[in-house]
Amino acid sequence: MATIHLIDECFEAAGALALLLGRRRVAVERGARPVQGVQVLAVSAAYELKAGGPRGVADLARACGAKCIVVVTEGAAAFALAEEMGGRLLRVSLPVTGQVALRDSGLLMLADILGGQVQAMVAADPATGQLIDLAARVARTDVTVFINGPTGSGKEVLARQVHAASRRANAPFVAINCAAIPENMLEAILFGHEKGAFTGASTANKGIIRAAEGGTLMLDEVSEMPMGLQSKLLRVLQERRLTPIGSQTEVAVDIRIIATSNRDMPEEVRARRFREDLFYRLNVFPLATRALCERPDDIPVLAAAMVRRHTPAGSALPMLSAEAITVLMSHDWPGNVRELENVIQRALVMHEDGVIQPVDLLINASAPSAMLALARAV
Template sequence: MAAIQIIGTDFAAAHALEGLLARRRVRLQAGTGGPVAVLACSARHEAASGGAPGITALARAAGARAVVIVEEGADALAISGEMGGRLLRVALPRASGQPAHRDAALLMLADVLASQVSAMVAADAATGALIDLAARVARTDVTVFINGPTGSGKEVLARKVHEASRRAAAPFIAINCAAIPENMLEAILFGHEKGAFTGASGANKGIIRAAESGTLLLDEVSEMPMGLQSKLLRVLQERRVTPLGSQTEVPVDVRIIATSNRNMPEEVRARRFREDLWYRLNVFPLTTKPLCEREDDIPALAVSLLRRHCPADVALPLVTPEAMEVLLAHDWLGNVRELENVIQRALVLHEDSRITAADIVIDAVPQLPVRALHLAAV
């Protein structure tokens, strides 16, 4: 678990932050010592005074990779960076009176801190349990199968497994098995020799070998043609790849993570997916839930997406409690991808550094006046 050190007894948001960061599996610790990734302090502790060291000296002594200086009680939310992003200043408005896991400003501060240690966005208990499970499996080399609806964060979870594993310094390569034509997928996966087929003007080692010592993500593996499934099975069994046009097997050391949004036992029963391959892939199953079943993740994801998509030259807006209630009331059939679209629309529509309920446009179909609809029909 990553750790964030906080200094300054006047840091009023510390207790609320501790709970928010714990949901993201980040520990908040006071004082000095221990594994420290980020040093956070209140603005009045920035400069040295009365013989006490300044924030720069404290950060160096603690081995902090980044420093976040928080000014509480500000008129508006603001985040600015210095020293190439290693020093961040956060102007934090007064508490909204909402619970911490619904307070947009506190969630934004928690996101700023947690992002410094690459923590996965989470607030719901079910998501936290999934992160814990992923961290445990990351310590091993077993094959992982992630099942869940489209847009629910399967690839994000796969990346977190890779980043927490001993293979983190090696490549993480993802391929969408549904997006590549069948006649190209075999060559892309397994590689080919020069002249193996028309247009093969040179050799290519393929993405399985490109992921050597790292992790290969087979996204939507349930869409893989049956003919290739048997070849993939052999790779999993033998840990060897035979490129197209070659008679020589090449050993590979790669961890496989596969994902699908389908009911895999049903796919096996319908003979659309090989049963033996399914058992090879499903060594350690992880399941992502639809967003509507993890309500507490919605506010945390909303502010994280807000930070990601807000242009650098635009003041970061604050989501009002009324707007947050609109987000929480929606069923999010499109999961995180739908939420991301809604947040991007809100960034276009908002004014005065606030995202209000009126800026939350769930229905993307433009509503034309009756007269315009009549003219369009004519």
């Protein structure tokens, strides 16, 4: 069933929006009148007038069950976003650029506004769409998931997507970076401890695993976990029980486990840096994220989403010029999504007149050169 309905009467951008949202794996339908079960209703400003104004569109949204209404004014001088009805009605002013969808910053922004109401993951590359589909299917079960991929390629975003689409969505999502915690502290942080179990344990602590009770535990960079602790984690996976440090009593846990790593896990197993039995317990359903340079169609939609995310509330949203989008798509992004986010944040500082141009992107900028560029711009 469609989650977004575009009433395409007097709505010239409806086709391009449906294409962008479909590539993002958001269910879209177009037509004169939506059916039941729609989450977001999008109409043109002209249709809103025909329907009798905001109240008429609100009545239509209520009839089909939509929780959010987006009214689009096409042909505007600049992109703008305003909220009414406590955020349940969004008004979007959309400039006409004549660019194809993946080069049209306004369309990308509008697609992000619409799609963001129903799905957190951003995608336009077909293979990324297939990955989202796989994540949605595995989310229906409690099977353990192993996500492998380069650093900064979106492993935690994918893990959160699996959690959000699962029966555990209303329970905690708890993430721990196994590489960021000293080895002598990791066991106590994971399994918890009783009061007085070791020096400094002045109170009992239930630990990260039990903090995720009923929900999802993400073990980020699990390949960095010490070998001695791997055997204890294996027991949790097998028995769904653990023993806190200093306790003689096992405690049952109800959690779903998602593990991630940026390493070649078969090689880690061959080198005896990671237990083979634990790897196969974790790798029940493997998912793989890819480097950003391998999915260039994702770059424009990610960039548009980042512009929205990092623009202060109430401020005008700057647009990415088609030339800037071309530059972004031509870069190889060794730092993946994190590097792209850094570049977009710099561009939001550097841009003028509401448009991000290639000169504002500061790709490959070292700290001194970036500061020099900022000094010249002031």
